Amino acid sequence: MMLSYHPLTVPSCHTFHFLPSSSDPPYDIIRSHTSLSLLLNCKTLKSLRKIHAQMIKTGLHNTNYALSKLIELCVLSPHFEGLTYAISVFETIQEPNQLIWNTMLRGHALSSDPVSSLKLYVSMISLGLLPNSYTFPFLLKSCAKSNTLREGQQIHGHVLKFGYGLDLYVHTSLISMYAQNGRLEDAQQVFDRSSHRDVVSYTALITGYASRGYTQSAQKMFDEIPDKDVVSWNAMISGYVETGYYKEAFELFEDMMKSNVSPDESTMVTVLSACAQSGSIELGRQVHSWIDDHGFGSNLKIVNALIDLYSKCGEVATACGLFEGMSYKDVVSWNTLIGGYTHMSLYKEALLLFQEMLRSNESPNDVTMLSILPACAHLGAIDIGRWIHVYIAKKLKGVTNASSLRTSLIDMYAKCGDIEAAHQVFNSMLHRSLSSWNAMIFGFAMHGRANAAFDLFSRMRKNGIEPDGITFVGLLSACSHSGMLDLGRRIFRSMTQDYNITPKLEHYGCMIDLLGHSGLFNEAKEMINTMPMEPDGVIWCSLLKACKTHGNLELAESFAQNLMKVEPENPGSYVLLSNIYATAGEWNKVAKIRALLNNKGMRKVPGGSSIEINSEVHEFIIGDKVHPRNREIYGMLEEMEVLLEKAGFVPDTSEVLQEIEEEWKEGALRHHSEKLAIAFGLISTKPGTKLTIVKNLRICRNCHEATKLISKIYRREIIARDRARFHHFRDGVCSCNDCW
DNA sequence: GTAGGGTTAG
Incomplete structure (x- = not known):
């Protein structure tokens, strides 16, 4: 039974008066003991310390079971930095038993620095202690999480050396480790060599195949499973979703409904996210009513997934209604709706909800910041952006998304006009991803600082970073914002010749803009004729603007016709053309276009x-x-x-x-x-x-x-x-x- | 004697 009262309000005499006796195995008593329930519900480090102190007072800390349980709960608790506390407890134990060692290894494997569990294992071995079959799943988990194949292989060696190669749990952990490191052949080999296998080891392999896009191999393994359980179904469905095979995912879900296995929370979350990603709102609604009929309607994770579904499909009001109707919200609920607003370009709503989140008791996490920073960037809300920067520096130290957070900050500062702050964030980064470089190059381009953009590009090359197509959009737009035609031409050539990157529409767009701006309309038209795709509205629009600059009325008309063909619903094209006529004093034509606009009932997007x-x-x-x-x-x-x-x-x-x-x-x-x-x-x-x-x-x-x-x-x-x-x-x- | 493997916001 869950305790509804606060741990600290329970009198300690009531809590700790049992002591283990020799006739009664202590773990039975302790397991049913209130103090452990208290530990399970312990939400702060402070109350945990109190309970620990009580354990010391009553002598409970001398039992290995209680200690290992304490450490385990520290380590598994999501509410506080339990590992640090577990380490401090661990260090007071003179001779920790194997269980306690294993629990510590588990804690490190679960932490944000899983490699530390390998270090702990090394120190355990060097003390002359031996691992057991429980040791390896933790170690292999940390190798899987941190993508450390070499260490994983060494652990594999130890598995064989210490004779645990037949343990099914160890086996499955090995499969999972190889699969997550992308070594599917090794994973398959371990699987094939195992004398016995179960639905879990199958699923580990299926997940590996599916996550790398080998859905056929995954499906083949899945078909082989004699006793499919709900997790194996979920894994296969989510494998299809992850790789974008939504139709297959939905079909499999139907098969599952016909099978004797009932879907669970995870199934519904996965299927809903497939609906959200593929925009299948009708199917989503069917799933929603199924959920209501089967009593999942107030399940936190499922409601979060529903909010995601509706906001991604444009039904923000429904999403909002679900959010407001929740009796308990978690950080994911907030993040999902904030992200939904950002997704629908409702930036102000996103910011307002974020502020409401801060007023409530929910602490934002890295995901929150990653969806709120683009909203700041769009609105130019730099004060809030700066506040978020401080918050990240203080509260989100060492989070896994550190690099993407900083990249997001660079983008925010650049788009809010503070290019120097953007540059500072960039310079402070120790590990820069390609997108960090790209964001900075884009920032300089936007601010018309073409030279800085190109300096950064050569610095990037010196650092051995390979540019991608996006890098070149940045560089070409830097040229186009500064009217550097020759450099633009050279970059455009170099992109295909030296970097083997096929130009996309955006690259052609930059070049055509540059050519048009320089009045080289013939060359621009030639590029349009030779490029392998159809020009979009942006391209015609930039040419139309160039016509205005160069007073070329004749070409403007033909460009405008093309623009109206591509974007008939965009009043901007009509307004642009009418502006060109107005500049040329062709008032009759101006009036015609105005009439056309009125007839179509179109109104220009207000500035x-x-x-x-x-x-x-x-x-x-x-x-x-x-x-x-x-x-x-x-x-x-x-x-x-x-x-x-x-x-x-x-x-x-x-x-x-x-x-x-x-x-x-x-x-x-x-x-x-x-x-x-x-x-x-x-x-x-x-x-x-x-x-x-x-x-x-x-x-x-x-x-x-x-x-x-x-x-x-x-x-x-x-x-x-x-x-x-x-x-x-x-x-x-x-x-x-x-x-x- | 207690514990360990596979699925689930971006």
Whole structure:
């Protein structure tokens, strides 16, 4: 029975007055003893220490059983850093028995540093102690977990040397160790040589095959199992899910339902995650009603999987409802919904939920951070991003995802405009993955620092890191943001010739953007004709923009037609074309396009900008009047206009249709969302404070010119991120050198 | 005499 009261509220006299007697085996008494139940429910190191102290007082600590149980519970407890405590207990024991040694080995194998169990084993052997059949599964587990094949092979040698080669548990552990190290032939060999096998050893091998994509071999082994149990079914189903064979997974699930084995929690979680990953919402709903009918409806892990299903399939409200209806939530529940929001681009909702999580008693973990950092990056919420950085440094030291967390931080800082902070994180890293290098290269590219991006690339090569396709997207976009055509051409060639990487759509996109920007339309068209895939909207759009820059009306029309073919529902293409006509003074055509837009009932995505002040993200759309400090903001806008005019600023009205419709005549330019955000930034920060604005569309030329002057007039550094890149405005100039 | 192997958020 689970104890519902807190361990510390139980009087100690009641807890510890049994002492083992010789006639009664102590473990029977102790097992039924409250103190062990207390240990099992022990949630803090402090209460564990108290219980331990009681054990010492009552002499219970002298029994090997109690000690080994104490250590085991320390080591298995998810609630605190039990291993450290277990080690301290272990060190007080004069002559630990084999059980205690094994329990310590198990603890180390389960820890975040499984290799330490091998070290402990070495010290055990050097004391002249012998392993038994229980020793090896722990050691092999740590070799499997840490992918240390060589050590695993040595342990295999010891297994044979000490004569445990026939133990089924040891055997299965060996299979699992080889399988997880990717040595499927060795795993199969161990399996074939075993004199007896059971469903568990089959399953170990199946998992190995399936996780490496050898689903056929896995299925063959699975068919051979005479007495399939629920775990073996689950392993096979999840093998298909993991490798993306959703249809096969669903079919197998159906077979399982027809068999005499009933699915369990794990089956449902696996099948639901298959539905989520493959977007099979209808099937997911069927599974959901099955779950409700079979009494799984309040199972924590299953509800978490359902939340994942609904949020991944776009039914956020259903996901949210399930989340709110949970009587007990764990960290996975929070992470799943936060991740669901991020997945659906609901970044603000993700941040709000994260803040709610902090207010509740749930501590975020590395997974939380990995889904919340992209939300900060999108919103430009750098204050929260910095807070998370501190939290990671303090609380999540040495977590397994350290490298991806840092990479995520680099991305966040870069996208929030603080490229220096991004660089600092990068430099502080001891082990950089390819994606860390890529994130930093992308960061520099976004900020128009092409040279830094290329320096980093050569440093990366010197470190012996092989670039991938993504690296080259970074490098090519660095070229395109800085208008470096020749370098771009060289990189594009080198990518195929020297690195054997086949260019994808994104690579062609960067090159076509570069060519278009340089006015080399023929060459751009040639590239489109020779590339092996169809160009997407992004490519036509970049060419259309190039036409605007170079005033090429004729080509613009044909590009626009292509754009409308690829993205007929995207009003942006129509607006772009109408802007080009407006620039050329072709007002009839402008009117035609406007009529077309109205007929189709399309509205342009409103331009929105956000600015973070005191950890709060404020969003503005064009002509926005809903902000609580609306009057002050518009007052500031008027002041800005007066000062701009004084400084000689003449608005370029040719782009007046950028934000088409309602307010296009009056104030369409004056009240662009970035101006509102800047005005709000100016009134709510101290003089001299840097302002960072995030915009969902591209910044228009008019605002770009105005912002340059504003940075000078108000002596403010203004950093603006638009859809494509960063602009650093300072003292009347922009880092992009007007090349965008 | 107690313990050990295979499946389950990203």
